[in-house]
């Protein structure tokens with residue numbers, strides 16, 4: 147029997163993880179497990195992402211803050227939590243540049259509060275930890291800073307050199323996770339993933355933002371020269387990687403999770419333009435749903451791309467070496483163009499209805 151607390155489970159990646167986890171448990175009648183999602187339901191959350199599992203008896207959604215120790219203790223008192231996976235975060239770099247307060251609270255203080263409560267509830271009278279308990283921290287490759295075009299991809303041995311308030315708050319949290327392991331032996335693992343894409347991502351992030359702008363015939367902003375490189379990871383591969391770490395990862399270790407798909411932001415935006423043009427050409431009904439999408443015509447939509455002043459402290463390149471996790475059996479399975487096309491289809495449905 148597993149009792150799992152997923153924080154931030156109503157956000158983009160957390161919701162994918164929860165849906166995968168519950169499908170692996172089979173139907174609720176045969177499941178002796180329990181999933182508790184704790185989510186503050188910020189602008190980035192959407193309960194619809196959990197619709198497929200929301201009515202199950204082995205599922206509970208709690209609206210609340212990971213910084214709220216009293217609430218955490220109540221959840222641990224009510225449920226014999228043995229696994230915590232911490233997805234909860236403020237996750238948008240631009241917002242952290244505008245105001246970093248919530249990033250420090252949620253990403254650092256929230257992670258510390260979770261660790262503290264886990265340690266309290268999982269420590270036995272002999273000082274050992276309850277068998278099978280685990281805290282998993284979902285971190286980012288951004289903690290490693292930035293790479294030059296010809297530099298080797300980040301490995302887990304790279305020093306932390308965060309450049310934005312967002313990545314600094316994540317790095318600070320990761321240090322605290324490590325300290326709980328080194329000091330008290332709390333059973334922890336950490337993962338550092340690259341840029342995720344897929345359904346459910348909030349519309350301010352690059353892929354949904356580009357799609358929404360194109361559909362509304364608005365300028366598609368590109369920071370600086372647009373040649374910043376990101377390693378794109380389909381969200382299903384990411385959550386499969388986390389599951390693998392939970393099953394086979396070594397306590398106290400951290401693991402990179404990448405998608406092996408490096409692209410500049412400009413290349414990615416051009417691909418989205420091309421895909422939308424193809425879909426509009428094949429499905430004329432899209433014009434009725436999106437009457438403003440005048441520029442989505444073969445060879446035309448890229449004219450909406452507009453270069454804007456670069457983001458301060460903008461990292462030039464991220465690339466992930468995930469051979470450590472590969473040694474445990476990880477391999478990103480997504481076909482990039484197919485999953486990007488499926489993602490575009492999902493957003494076409496989403497933006498038609500929202």
Ligand SMILES: NC(=O)c1ccc[n+]([C@@H]2O[C@H](COP(=O)([O-])OP(=O)(O)OC[C@H]3O[C@@H](n4cnc5c(N)ncnc54)[C@H](O)[C@@H]3O)[C@@H](O)[C@H]2O)c1
Nearest residue numbers: 154156157158159186187188190191211212234235286342
């Ligand atoms: N999206 C990416 O490409 C990416 C890349 C690397 C790492 N990550 C990490 O993965 C995790 C999930 O990212 P995401 O893209 O799903 O983020 P998201 O912004 O879509 O979702 C975050 C979720 O956390 C919840 N939340 C925020 N503050 C909270 C608080 N104080 N208490 C409880 N819940 C709170 C939000 O309501 C939301 O549901 C984050 O830790 C992020 O740093 C994401």
